[in-house]
Amino acid sequence: MLTTLRDLLRYNIEFRIGAILVGMVAVIAALSFVSPYSPIDTFVVPPDLPPTLAHPFGTTSRGQDVFWHLTFAIRNTLAFGIVVAAISRILSLAIGLLSGYKGGWVDRVLMSINDTFIVIPLFPILVLFYFVLRDHMSWFALAMIMALLGWAYDARLIRSLALSLKAREFTHTGVFSGMSTREVLVREHLPYVMPIVFATTMNNMNWSIGLEVTLSVLGFTDINSPTIGGMIYWANQHTALVAGVWWWIAFPVVVIILLFIGLFLLAVSMNEHIDPRSRLRRLGAGGGP
C-alpha cells in the first residue's frame, strides 16, 4: 500500500497536485485544534477588517477571525462529507454486489427499493426533515439522512459490474473451490469494484458537501456549528458583498473549490492505478505480442 502511494506521488502529476490540495485543506482543518478563538464566540475581534497580517483572511461582521473560523468550518464540512461517503458506500456496495450476484427475487426486491430511493426528490425531503427536526437537527443527523438517501444510484452501478463479474469464469472456479457467497463477493469481486467505488466516493463527497453548503446557505441546518455553508449563510445575512466585506465569502468559497478539485484529481489518478486492467499491465500481463 505504501509503495503504491509512493509510486503515485513520484510519477503521477495529477495525484501529486490532488494530494497537495487536499493536504492543504486537511492542514487548515487540523489547525482548528489550536485556534485561539472558539467558533461560537462572536465579537472577539474588531469586525469588518480586511485581510492583514494580524488577521490573514480578515474578520467578519460578527467579529470573528475569518481564518480561524474557517478552520472549524472546513473541519466540520470535511467530516460531514467523509461520514456520508463512508456510510453510503457501505450500503451501495452491499446492496449492489448482493443484488447482482444473487439475481432472482433478491435482486428484484432490492432493486425495487433502490429505484424508489432514486426517485425520491432529495431537496424537498431534506427541507422537510429540517422542519420536522428543527431543534434536533445537527450536522450528524443531516449526515445520516443523506447517507441513507445517497446510495441508490451507485448501487445500480455496482450491480451492473457484479452482473458481469458473475459471468466470468473465475467466479465459478471460486464457487467450485468451496467459497460461500460472502467470500466470493468480498474476495473475488471487491477488487474489481473498488475503482468504481473510489470514483463514486469522490463524487459522493462533492455531492454531499455541495448539498450541505446549499442547505446551510439557505439556513436549513444547524447554524451554530460552523460549516462552510454556514459561513456563507451568515455572510449573506449581513449582506457582506454589498457591504464590501468580500473576504468573508471569498475565502470559504476558494477553500471549498480547492477541496473539490483536490478530491477529483485524487479520484482520477488513484482510479487509473487501482483499476485491475492497469494493474495487470504493470505486472506485465496483457498488452504486447
Place this chain on the structure above:
Amino acid sequence: MMAPLLGLSHVSKIFGATGPLGRRRVPAVSDVSFALQAEAPEIFTIVGQSGSGKTTLARMILGMEAPSEGSIRLAGNDIGHARGARARRLFMATVQPIFQNPFEAFNPLRQLDYYLFLTARRFGQARDQRQAQTSADVALRQVGLSLPEVAGRYPHELSGGQLQRAAIARALLAKPKLIVADEPVSMVDASLRMSIVNLFKTLRDELGISLIYITHDLATAYYISDRILIMHEGVVVESGDARTVLADPQHPYSRQLKDAVLVPDFAGTSVVHDTMEMSGTQRPL
C-alpha cells in the same frame, strides 16, 4: 442395479425471450438422454458447433442452470433438488468443472495457489495450511507440475497449457468422480494441447475419473473419446461408440462436419513415425 453416476433423462432447456408481441421460446437443448456408469469410467464427448447447445448442456450438468424439462440425476439424486449449502457441497465433491479459457479460470489479481489450497481445505480433508500444501503438491504432480513451480505465481506468469493443468489439479483436489470440461484445449497452443488431452486419458485410466469432454474439434474427439454425442441446434443427431461414429458417420450433419475438417495430409505416415522416435527421447508429457 446401482444408480448411474450421471443420468440425463429427456432433458430440455428453453430460454424465453420476451419480444414485443409476446414471448419467443428458444429451445437451446431438446430431449437429451444418456447415462454414465460409475463402475466404468469413460471419456464421453459432446461435439457441436456454436449454437448446438453443448455449452448449455454442460452448465446444466454442473448445476449452473436448471433444466426446463426432464431430469438430471447424479448418483441417483436429482440435481435440481440440491438446495442448501450442504447439498451443494456434496454435489461439488462429485462433479468439478474445467473451463475453456485458462487465463480466466483464475482471478488475474490473485496468486493461483490460493484456489488450490482452498479446494484442499474445503473438499480435500486438509486440516491446516501444511496439509493443504501437501495435497496441492500431490495433485500438481499428477498433472505434470509441482508446487514450487506454481507457488506465489499469478496467472499471467504461466502459459495457457500450465494454467489449464493447474485448473485440472484444482479440480482433482476435490476428489470428484466426474469432471465436465468445456472446450478445455481450444484456447491452448497446439504444441501444448496434446499433453493436456493425454492427461485426460490418464485421469480415466489411473484415477477412475469420468470426463465429459465438450468440443468442436473432431480430431481430438477421435483421439480420446469412448462414446460420442453429436449435437446440432439443440438436438442429438448421432451418438454411439466414438471411433465407430467418427470413422463412418451416418447422419448428414455428422458427415458434413467430418468433411469440413481440414486434414494436412501430404505424404505417408513416415513423418509421424520419424518424429515420434525423436520425441521419445524427451520427458514424456
Place this chain on the structure above:
Amino acid sequence: MMTAAALPSDKKCVASGQPATAVLQVKGLKAYYRTRHFGVEREVRAVDGVTFEVRSNEIYGLAGESSSGKSTLIKAIAAAMRPPLEIVGGTVAFAFVPGGKDLHQATSAEVAAIRWRKLSYIMQGSMSVLNPVRRVRRSFEDFAAPHLGGTGASFEARVREHFALVRLDPNVLDAYPHELSGGMRQRVTIALATICRPDFVIADEPTTALDVVVQKDVLGMIRNIQREMGSSLLLVTHDLGVHAYVTDRLAIMYAGRLVEEARTPQVFASPQHPYTRHLIASLPRIGDAAPRAGLAGAPPNLASPPSGCRFHPRCPLAGDRCRRETPSMTVFAPDHRVACFAVSGGTA
C-alpha cells in the same frame, strides 16, 4: 503423393527456380515493445530479426502460437504501429510504395494512398469492421467509395460486379450485420477488403472465430479471390490445417524469429526444424489413434528470452552451440530454409 482432400486440383505450384517478383520484402525486422510504468522499464522483443519475402500471385502463410510474435509482425508490416511498439531495426518494403522505400519512412499521405487500394486487411472479428447500426451498403460506401471515385451508378455497378466475382448475394448489401450469420459477415468483410483489387492483402486469423463447416467455405472464397485477382496474400493463423488447405508457401515462427520456411507441401512432408516436426507430428487426425506427445516446457517469455537459439530449452536435439549462438536461416533445399544447427551444422 498428395491426397485430393488436401490439395484441390486448381492449386497452382510455383516451380522452384522460376524467377518471381517480390511484392513484399522484409529484411531483419526488429520490433520491440518498450514500456515504462512507474519507473520500471520493460523491453519485449516481440519480433527479433525476421527476413522473408512474399512473391506476386501467391498465398504466403505464417504459422505461430501465442508469444510467437506473429501479431506484432502483422502490425509492423501493415504500418499499424503505436507506442509502445517501435521498430528497432530492419526494413519493410512493398513493391508498390513509390521509390521502393521502407513503409515506415513513407509519409502518412503516401501510406493513406496505398491503403485499401494496394494494401488491405482481413481481420479476425468481422464485427469490428462492419458498423452494427448501419446497413452493409453503407460500410462499403464509407470504406471503398473514396478510392473508387465516389458513390453513384458506377460505384454500385462495381460493387455488384465484385459480389458476383466472390459469389455473394447482392441482397446482402441491404441487410444489417446482425441479420447475417457469422460466416456471411466474414465473407462480406473479405469482399470489402478486396473490392479495390489490392496488390497485397493481409489476413489475420480470418476464420478462427467461425464454425468448422463455415470455415472451409470462407477459406475457399479467399483462395478463389486470390486466384481471380492475382494478388498476394499473407495469411497468419496458428491453425496448421488452414495453412495446408490454402497456402502456397509456409513459414513457422517461434519466439520472434522464423525457424522454417518452405513450400507448403514440403513443410508437411519433410519438416526439418524440431519445432515444426513436433507441431506436425502432434496433430491428431480422425482415423489415427496412435499416441501423440505434447511439447515439453512453456512458450518463452519475450521480455527475457532464452540465450542463443530460443527453442533450445524445449528441443530434444539441443547441444552446447544452441545455447551460445543463434542459428540463422540457411538454405536446406530449393525454396526451403531452416534455422537450426542440428540441420545445417553441428550442435556441439
